[in-house]
Amino acid sequence: MSFLNHLINGFSLGSVYAIIALGYTMVYGIAKMLNFAHGDVIMVGAFAVFISMTSMGASALLSLIIAMAVCTALGVLIEKVAYRPLRNASSSLAVLITAIGVSYLLQNLALLIFGADSKSFTSIVNLKAVKLFDGQVSISGTAIVTITACIVIMVGLTLFVNKTKAGQAMKAVSEDKGAAQLMGINVNATISLTFAIGSALAAVAGALMCSAYPNLTPYSGTMPGIKAFVAAVFGGIGSIPGAMIGGLLIGIIENIGKAYISSQMADAIVFAILVVVLLIKPTGILGKNIQEKV
Amino acid sequence: MAMLTIKDLEVYYGVINAVKGISFEVNQGEIIALIGANGAGKTTILHTITGLIQAKSGSIEFEGKELTKTPAHKIVSLGMAHVPEGRRIFQQLTVYDNLKMGAYTRKDKKEIADTLEMVYKRFPRLLERKNQIAGTLSGGEQQMLAMGRALMSHPSIILMDEPSMGLSPLYVSEIFDIIKEINKSGTTVLLVEQNAKKALSIANRAYVLETGKIVLSGDANELMNDDSVKKAYLGE
Numbered sequence: 001m002s003f004l005n006h007l008i009n010g011f012s013l014g015s016v017y018a019i020i021a022l023g024y025t026m027v028y029g030i031a032k033m034l035n036f037a038h039g040d041v042i043m044v045g046a047f048a049v050f051i052s053m054t055s056m057g058a059s060a061l062l063s064l065i066i067a068m069a070v071c072t073a074l075g076v077l078i079e080k081v082a083y084r085p086l087r088n089a090s091s092s093l094a095v096l097i098t099a100i101g102v103s104y105l106l107q108n109l110a111l112l113i114f115g116a117d118s119k120s121f122t123s124i125v126n127l128k129a130v131k132l133f134d135g136q137v138s139i140s141g142t143a144i145v146t147i148t149a150c151i152v153i154m155v156g157l158t159l160f161v162n163k164t165k166a167g168q169a170m171k172a173v174s175e176d177k178g179a180a181q182l183m184g185i186n187v188n189a190t191i192s193l194t195f196a197i198g199s200a201l202a203a204v205a206g207a208l209m210c211s212a213y214p215n216l217t218p219y220s221g222t223m224p225g226i227k228a229f230v231a232a233v234f235g236g237i238g239s240i241p242g243a244m245i246g247g248l249l250i251g252i253i254e255n256i257g258k259a260y261i262s263s264q265m266a267d268a269i270v271f272a273i274l275v276v277v278l279l280i281k282p283t284g285i286l287g288k289n290i291q292e293k294v
Numbered sequence: 295m296a297m298l299t300i301k302d303l304e305v306y307y308g309v310i311n312a313v314k315g316i317s318f319e320v321n322q323g324e325i326i327a328l329i330g331a332n333g334a335g336k337t338t339i340l341h342t343i344t345g346l347i348q349a350k351s352g353s354i355e356f357e358g359k360e361l362t363k364t365p366a367h368k369i370v371s372l373g374m375a376h377v378p379e380g381r382r383i384f385q386q387l388t389v390y391d392n393l394k395m396g397a398y399t400r401k402d403k404k405e406i407a408d409t410l411e412m413v414y415k416r417f418p419r420l421l422e423r424k425n426q427i428a429g430t431l432s433g434g435e436q437q438m439l440a441m442g443r444a445l446m447s448h449p450s451i452i453l454m455d456e457p458s459m460g461l462s463p464l465y466v467s468e469i470f471d472i473i474k475e476i477n478k479s480g481t482t483v484l485l486v487e488q489n490a491k492k493a494l495s496i497a498n499r500a501y502v503l504e505t506g507k508i509v510l511s512g513d514a515n516e517l518m519n520d521d522s523v524k525k526a527y528l529g530e
């Protein structure tokens with residue numbers, strides 16, 4: 001029965017990774033860049049929830065909405081100020097280095113404002129755990145909400161991309177920005193929208209993650225950011241269902257590995273599996289074999 | 295007054311001067327051919343007209359509107375469609391989704407449905423393959439899709455960049471027949487081609503481009519019989 005518990009916790013953690021990975025994968029798919037500051041947007045979202053709830057006494061839901069608004073604005077601003085001027089840069093390395101710079105900037109700003117000490121985060125979930133099999137298996141309220149949120153987001157995003165005009169515009173921009181413009185699609189607006197959605201999801205992920213693991217520091221976004229990036233690559237970067245599958249797999253592998261192999265080795269196992277998957281299928285599980293235009 | 299008037303257009307790629315002060319015009323209802331060897335600057339001119347590249351100087355006036363100051367995504371709704379070099383259809387989308395993308399700026403569902411029917415009538419093969427992923431079409435079919443996609447915006451002028459490139463002779467004839475038909479039904483055509491013979495055979499007037507400059511222009515029939523054109527572009 002403890003295996004079932006670990007599996008459920010893995011699912012829950014994996015759902016957080018999946019929500020973060022969606023942001024990575026959408027931005028990569030549409031703007032063709034790796035937004036390494038994405039992990040730090042999660043941290044900003046978590047701080048926004050923390051401040052709203054603890055200092056301003058807002059309700060959990062209101063705090064979450066505030067955090068989503070803050071992160072959306074931040075994501076759109078980062079894109080506009082830091083990435084857009086480099087969009088036609090000859091080297092994609094320039095954008096990557098800028099993204100790393102933005103990541104450090106956010107961390108250090110948070111350090112300046114909030115200090116390095118760990119904050120104790122109040123869970124946004126107020127739901128009783130569900131006990132099964134005479135209490136041998138327990139699913140925490142946070143896990144239930146996290147897994148549900150992940151499924152809802154996944155379905156919503158798939159519908160959005162496939163059924164709305166803005167979603168079609170995203171598909172067009174992801175394939176060919178020039179041709180998309182000839183169709184009358186505003187490429188800048190489409191990329192801004194992508195950053196807005198990814199960043200709003202990062203706020204949700206940050207709030208859910210800190211509800212499960214309540215220590216919040218300016219570095220809290222780094223490791224989940226990297227793992228979600230791994231999840232996106234694992235599932236096939238650019239693919240929305242891929243991000244979901246990759247996130248869940250990594251969360252489960254990490255938790256099962258921690259429980260049965262070694263808690264220190266869990267991360268190493270995750271990255272080792274990534275290497276193996278990429279050796280066998282370089283485009284990831286659901287990745288398409290398209291040549292990247294350089 | 296001409297529908298499209300280009301005046302003293304200069305375009306640079308960094309320090310490379312690709313278009314060196316070009317002027318020409320396209321009148322309502324015409325087929326205008328822009329011919330010239332590889333690298334003459336034909337694609338650059340079309341990209342500058344539809345805003346994918348910024349001009350250094352000069353003006354592009356389309357039905358009274360200055361296009362050099364208009365962002366690329368606002369141009370199609372003015373009534374100008376561009377079938378780009380290399381087709382550039384959305385490879386991963388279905389034929390149907392590609393066509394719908396062509397009508398992206400249009401609102402009226404009924405009108406879009408009517409145009410779609412007209413496009414399917416003109417290209418029956420696209421109807422047969424409407425649910426096929428566009429990247430799996432043959433080259434000729436992809437060209438038809440690129441043209442159909444452009445027609446979906448219901449343009450008053452279509453710019454076509456080397457529609458015959460890479461196609462078998464049979465397809466080339468078919469594509470040129472279709473261009474003639476599109477023009478007959480009221481759409482003005484600005485046609486860029488390396489296949490000068492075919493282009494001149496359907497055009498009203500033509501401009502001959504050499505390394506970023508117009509070196510000859512006139513009635514298409516006259517150009518076809520011009521000795522220098524014959525030697526340089528018609529292989530006679």
Ligand SMILES: Nc1ncnc2c1ncn2[C@@H]1O[C@H](COP(=O)(O)OP(=O)(O)O)[C@@H](O)[C@H]1O
Nearest residue numbers: 307310312330331332333334335336337338339
């Ligand atoms: N992206 C680019 N960067 C630099 N030079 C370019 C670029 N595109 C085209 N050129 C140059 O501009 C000139 C005109 O090219 P182009 O307009 O493609 O000619 P055409 O369509 O007539 O073959 C050529 O000398 C070409 O090498």
Ligand SMILES: [Mg+2]
Nearest residue numbers: 336337338379
């Ligand atoms: Mg060309």
